[in-house]
Amino acid sequence: MLTPLVKERPHLTTLASPPAVPKTAGRMRLRTRWTGWGFVGPFMAVFALVFLAPIAYSLWLSLFQTQLVGGTTFVGLDNYARVLADPQFWDGTGRVALFLLVQVPVMLGISLLVALAIDSGRLYGRDFFRLAIFLPYAVPGVVAALMWGFMYGERFGLVGNFNDLFGTSIPDPLSSALVLPAIGNIVTWEFVGYNMLIFYSALRVVPTSLYEAAEIDGAGPWRVITAIKLPAIRGALVVATIFSIIGSFQLFNEPSILQPLSPNYISTHYTPNLYAYSLSFSGQQYNYSATVAIVMGVLTMIVAYVVQLRGMRKEA
Amino acid sequence: MTIRHHRAVGAFAAAGALALALTACGSGSDGGDAAEAVSPEDISAALEEGGDLLVWAWEPTLDKVVEDFEAEYPNVDVELANVGTGNDHYVALQNAISAGSGVPDVAQMEYYALPQFSIGGSLADLAPLGASELDGTYSPGPWGAVTDGDAVYGLPMDSGPMALFYNAKTFEDAGVEVPATWDEFVTAAEKIHAFDKNTYITADNGDAGFATSMIWQAGGHPFEVSGTDVTVNLADEGSAKFADMWQQLLDDDLVADVPAWSDEWFQGLGSGEIAALVTGAWMPANLESGAAPASGDWRVAPMPQWTEGSNETAENGGSALSVTEASSKKALAYGFLEYANAGDGVATRLEGGNFPATLADLNDEKFLAEESEYFGGQKINEVLSASATGVVTGWQYLPYQVYANSVFPDTVGQAYTGSTSLSDGLAAWQDSIVKYGNEQGFTVGE
Numbered sequence: 149m150l151t152p153l154v155k156e157r158p159h160l161t162t163l164a165s166p167p168a169v170p171k172t173a174g175r176m177r178l179r180t181r182w183t184g185w186g187f188v189g190p191f192m193a194v195f196a197l198v199f200l201a202p203i204a205y206s207l208w209l210s211l212f213q214t215q216l217v218g219g220t221t222f223v224g225l226d227n228y229a230r231v232l233a234d235p236q237f238w239d240g241t242g243r244v245a246l247f248l249l250v251q252v253p254v255m256l257g258i259s260l261l262v263a264l265a266i267d268s269g270r271l272y273g274r275d276f277f278r279l280a281i282f283l284p285y286a287v288p289g290v291v292a293a294l295m296w297g298f299m300y301g302e303r304f305g306l307v308g309n310f311n312d313l314f315g316t317s318i319p320d321p322l323s324s325a326l327v328l329p330a331i332g333n334i335v336t337w338e339f340v341g342y343n344m345l346i347f348y349s350a351l352r353v354v355p356t357s358l359y360e361a362a363e364i365d366g367a368g369p370w371r372v373i374t375a376i377k378l379p380a381i382r383g384a385l386v387v388a389t390i391f392s393i394i395g396s397f398q399l400f401n402e403p404s405i406l407q408p409l410s411p412n413y414i415s416t417h418y419t420p421n422l423y424a425y426s427l428s429f430s431g432q433q434y435n436y437s438a439t440v441a442i443v444m445g446v447l448t449m450i451v452a453y454v455v456q457l458r459g460m461r462k463e464a
Numbered sequence: 465m466t467i468r469h470h471r472a473v474g475a476f477a478a479a480g481a482l483a484l485a486l487t488a489c490g491s492g493s494d495g496g497d498a499a500e501a502v503s504p505e506d507i508s509a510a511l512e513e514g515g516d517l518l519v520w521a522w523e524p525t526l527d528k529v530v531e532d533f534e535a536e537y538p539n540v541d542v543e544l545a546n547v548g549t550g551n552d553h554y555v556a557l558q559n560a561i562s563a564g565s566g567v568p569d570v571a572q573m574e575y576y577a578l579p580q581f582s583i584g585g586s587l588a589d590l591a592p593l594g595a596s597e598l599d600g601t602y603s604p605g606p607w608g609a610v611t612d613g614d615a616v617y618g619l620p621m622d623s624g625p626m627a628l629f630y631n632a633k634t635f636e637d638a639g640v641e642v643p644a645t646w647d648e649f650v651t652a653a654e655k656i657h658a659f660d661k662n663t664y665i666t667a668d669n670g671d672a673g674f675a676t677s678m679i680w681q682a683g684g685h686p687f688e689v690s691g692t693d694v695t696v697n698l699a700d701e702g703s704a705k706f707a708d709m710w711q712q713l714l715d716d717d718l719v720a721d722v723p724a725w726s727d728e729w730f731q732g733l734g735s736g737e738i739a740a741l742v743t744g745a746w747m748p749a750n751l752e753s754g755a756a757p758a759s760g761d762w763r764v765a766p767m768p769q770w771t772e773g774s775n776e777t778a779e780n781g782g783s784a785l786s787v788t789e790a791s792s793k794k795a796l797a798y799g800f801l802e803y804a805n806a807g808d809g810v811a812t813r814l815e816g817g818n819f820p821a822t823l824a825d826l827n828d829e830k831f832l833a834e835e836s837e838y839f840g841g842q843k844i845n846e847v848l849s850a851s852a853t854g855v856v857t858g859w860q861y862l863p864y865q866v867y868a869n870s871v872f873p874d875t876v877g878q879a880y881t882g883s884t885s886l887s888d889g890l891a892a893w894q895d896s897i898v899k900y901g902n903e904q905g906f907t908v909g910e
Contacts, residue, residue, distance in 0.1 A: 216584055216864065217692045217905030301728050324881055409723055412670055412877035416870060429555050430870035431900065 209438040216432070227439035236417040237440060241447070243328065244419050248396040251332040256388060259340050263347035264373060278348070282341035289338060293405035296334045297322075300409075322410035331402045339395070343388045350384035351377060386459030390452045397448040400425070420444040501592045502795055507802070510795040514539020517793065517800055520557065521572035521785065522549045523621060525816030529809040533800060536808075542800065550574070554581075554866055561586050561790065569791040570800060573618050574783040575609035576673065576865045579689065581786070582617040583863040588787040589615040593798040598806055605779040605855035606821040610786075618784030619805040620821035622813070624744025625851035626677060626767045626780050629751065632840070633761040634663060634739040642765045646709050649768045653718040656739055664720035665713075667738045670880045671724055672872035673780060674743070678706040680778035680859045682770055686894075687862045694862065694908045696897050698890040705770065707886040714879060714886065721880065730754040742767060744780035745819040745848040752838045759837075764844045767851060775854035782821065819848065826852050862897065864904060871896045 185192075210227050214220045231237050262281055266274050284292065299306040302320035311318055321330040354377065362372050378385075400421040407414045407422075416426035420440060428437035519530070519542055530542045545568070547556040554577055560567045561584075573581065581587050595616035599607070606620035630642060635652075638659035643649040653665035668674060679686055684702020688695040697703070713719050720738055722728045732738035733755035741747065751762055767777045785805055787797040803809050810822055814831070825831055826849045835841045862868050875896055876889035884892070894910065901908035 215903070215905035216580075298727065305728070324883075409726060411723060411873035412881050415874045417874070426870060430551060431867045432558055433903075 206438040206442055209435050210442055212435050214432075214435055223435075227436055228443065230436065231439050231443045237420060237423060237443075239415075240417045240420045240423050241444070244397050244399050247328060247332060247399060248393060251335060252389065252392040252396060254332070255336045255340055256343055256385070256392065258336065259343035259388070260347055260385075262340065262344045263351060264377065266344075266348055267351040267377070268369070278344075281344055284338050284340070285342040287338070289401040290405055292338050293334060293402045296330075296337075296402075297406050297409050300330060300406075322406065322413065324413050327406070327410055327413045331399070331406065334402050335395075335399075339392070343392070346384050346388050347381055350381035354380045382459070386456060389455055389459070393452050393455060394448055397444065397451070502594065502798075504594055507594065507795055507799045510793070511537045511540060511799040513796075514541070515793055515796050516540075517542045517570065517797060518568040519544045519570040519785075519800070520547050520553065520568040521570070522546045522553060523572055523783065523813075523818075525813040525818050526804065528812050528816065529804045532808065532812060533803050536803075537799075540796065540800070551866065551870075557581070557586075561788070564790070567788050567790040569788060569793055569797040571786055571788060572621070572783050573786045574781065575606065575779065576676070576861045576869070578610060578617060578784060578786065579612075579861050579863045580866055582612060582615075583689070583692070586789055587617045588789045588791065588794050588797075589617065590619070590787060590798055590801070591616045593787075593795060594802075595619065595798070601806055601823060602821045603823055603826060603852045603855065604857055605852065606782060606784070608857060608859065609779070609782075609861075610784050618786035619801045620782070620784045621805050622746060622782050622818045623821040623852060624746050624779050624781035624819065625848060625855055626681070626742060626744055626777050627848055627851050628740060628742050628765040628767055629747055630740035630763055630765060631733075631736050631738075631758060631761050632763045633758075634736040638663070638739075642763075643768050644766070645772050646768045646770060650709065650712050650718075653713055654716065657716075657718050660737075663737050663739060664732075665718060666740050666742065667720040667722040667724065667729055667732060668710075668880075669721045669723050670873055670877035672869035672876075674724075675706070675872070675876060676861075677744075677778040677780040678710070678742075679703045680856060681767065681776055682706050683776070683856060685858060685860070687860050687865075689860050689863055692863075692906050694901050694906050696862075696894050696901075696908060696910055698894040698897075699887065703890060704887065707890060711879075711886045714882075734758050736761065744782065745851065746781060748836065748838065748844060749817040760840045762839055763842055764839060764847045766847060775850065776856050777851045777854040778859070779855055782819075862901075863906065864900065867900060868893070868897050871900075 211222060211224060212220050213223045213227065262277075265271055266278055271277060287295075300321040302308050302311075302322070307318055307321060310316065319326060321327070358376050358380075359372060362376060367375065398421055399419045403414050403418045403422055404425070407418075414422075416430075417423035421444070424437045424440040424444070427433045427440065431437075514537065517540060519526070521544065526544060530544050534540060534542060547553055553572065557568070557571055571581075573587075578587070591614055596614070598616075598619065601607075602620045603623060603625070605625060606623045610616060610618040610620055628642070634656065635642060638656045640652045640655045640659075641648070643652045649665070656663055656665045676686075679698075679702050682702035682705040684700050684706070686696060686698045686700055686703050688697075720732060722732055722738065729738065733741070733751065734757040736758060748764075752759070755762075766775065769776060785801050787794055787801065791797050804813075806822070810820060810825060814820055814825060820826055820831075832845050832849060833843060834845055836844050872893060875892035876886065878884045878892070879886040879889040898908045898910060
């Protein structure tokens with residue numbers, strides 16, 4: 149249904165046919181190859197230094213065990229076996245999985261709603277809303293967590309003031325049952341604007357002629373959303389979902405900042421990243437910590453890949 | 465491929481060499497160096513000759529000490545670097561030691577963290593440099609913390625004998641006497657909370673430093689360390705005494721569930737809603753700056769006792785300066801330590817608000833007679849100095865206390881949420897400590 153409306157692209161390939169390479173110019177071909185490397189070289193160098201090297205080093209570290217007494221020994225895959233049987237690791241992983249299942253749909257739902265509202269053109273002060281909702285993303289995560297930490301204070305924070313003023317008894321957001329939703333709230337606040345912007349820019353790309361055609365066909369606003377807008381931004385939805393999955397599994401800033409305020413509820417293994425951090429920075433277990441990070445990275449990749457496969461298959 | 469292979473071998477060799485170096489240091493500090501004793505003349509010669517010294521510390525009063533020191537010994541150039549406070553500092557230090565480069569000559573060491581580095585062989589034994597001569601210069605608590613047998617791993621910089629800091633106004637309003645024993649403390653806690661539901665006798669949401677100090681005062685020896693043999697018993701008599709008493713406060717919700725050093729904590733101290741703190745003698749400066757609104761209301765009393773009329777206390781916090789084993793200028797570094805912590809530097813630091821570890825200053829008439837305006841003109845140093853003389857001897861920290869304290873909230877902290885009891889929490893903490901110790905190659909018994 150969409151295809152007839154999309155403009156045919158000129159066939160550039162026929163215009164720019166590859167120049168014929170003389171058979172004898174072997175040296176020339178060699179130089180051409182090296183020219184390509186010259187362009188990607190700087191990127192590859194940085195990529196190797198800041199991406200591949202740390203991964204390789206972590207893999208290397210994960211094969212050893214360093215003890216305070218006894219030094220370093222090669223232990224093969226023992227660390228991996230230990231991670232897979234570590235209840236503290238799975239406790240943290242379970243928590244971020246729960247976080248993922250609840251927080252990500254809520255956040256993306258709100259983002260989508262806001263993006264559609266702004267895109268509808270019926271919103272007064274559209275640019276103001278767009279900016280205001282995006283603004284929290286510009287606040288550094290650490291600052292945001294600190295700020296919310298102050299507001300969550302039951303005794304002297306905003307929650308406490310609210311309770312005092314209105315005689316309500318809102319429970320302490322940093323107590324056991326509520327601390328995960330409290331973190332979810334911070335993350336949602338931070339990233340709704342970011343995801344909204346992804347959706348909004350995807351929506352802007354949809355040609356307005358489609359809407360006109362739909363209107364002529366008698367489609368209402370809801371029909372336009374479900375039949376045109378959502379299918380058109382499916383790619384953006386998948387991308388935002390994958391980003392959010394990675395973000396959830398890497399949850400660290402918020403629990404780490406709130407930990408001093410709620411040390412008994414945010415344990416040292418609250419999220420896998422926090423666990424890896426505690427292991428290396430207070431336990432000096434760099435090897436085990438590297439293993440935790442690698443296992444978590446692989447888990448994240450698997451989940452993100454599955455989501456991508458599903459998302460792309462539907463698109464096809 | 466071959467290049468990669470070579471590199472891998474190189475890295476492996478480096479790791480092996482490091483392990484060897486560590487073991488070598490470990491055996492060296494057991495007394496091998498003792499033969500080459502250094503005379504005071506050698507130290508003065510090193511100071512005259514001069515050189516560069518790298519000092520890692522966060523203690524603010526050291527700035528002035530370094531300035532004066534450099535004026536006195538113009539050939540010495542001291543670089544004072546603050547690489548972080550507490551845990552950040554230890555992480556940086558441990559990393560530098562593991563890497564074998566960038567290790568400072570002198571490092572600040574809190575008493576609880578010192579064994580972790582001395583047993584790891586990272587700190588130089590100062591006894592051959594003349595530190596044994598200083599036995600008797602410092603109060604027993606800090607001196608016990610820096611010594612292990614004949615070895616001396618640092619010179620005490622300050623100390624934190626514990627006392628009861630209380631808001632006299634709140635106590636008066638509630639009609640509560642200042643508690644002299646822990647039984648009275650529990651009764652006072654009930655009365656204060658009954659007087660006003662927003663007011664608590666103290667705040668505690670699980671603090672490893674406080675809990676261990678309380679166990680220390682109660683006569684507990686939960687950690688016993690001899691070389692790499694560690695015995696952990698967090699159910700001994702002292703630990704049980706503390707757990708049973710403090711459990712009463714938790715059960716009846718009589719302590720404010722506010723984390724120490726948080727914004728809420730300081731507000732509570734300033735408003736009188738947190739009416740007292742049992743903590744180290746370094747507290748006055750923090751109250752003055754953090755709880756300014758309550759100026760004139762606070763007083764200091766001796767730490768509540770387990771037996772009426774006795775004077776048994778514990779240390780809470782405080783730190784020393786140590787010379788690293790990796791330092792190539794140990795004599796020079798020791799010269800700085802002696803200046804800062806036993807010589808002229810002490811007076812400079814006291815002026816800056818440090819609480820001394822040196823007996824001479826603790827008993828100094830002028831120091832004792834000082835009247836604190838914040839404390840309504842009370843001669844607080846009299847009380848605090850008396851506490852320093854009552855510190856129970858024989859306490860030991862774990863050789864990996866930094867880690868143990870980091871998992872305290874995961875275990876004992878659960879008692880503060882009501883999901884378990886303090887004694888069960890302590891048992892869980894013990895399990896973590898034993899497990900970690902064995903993983904790290906210690907022989908940990910229970």
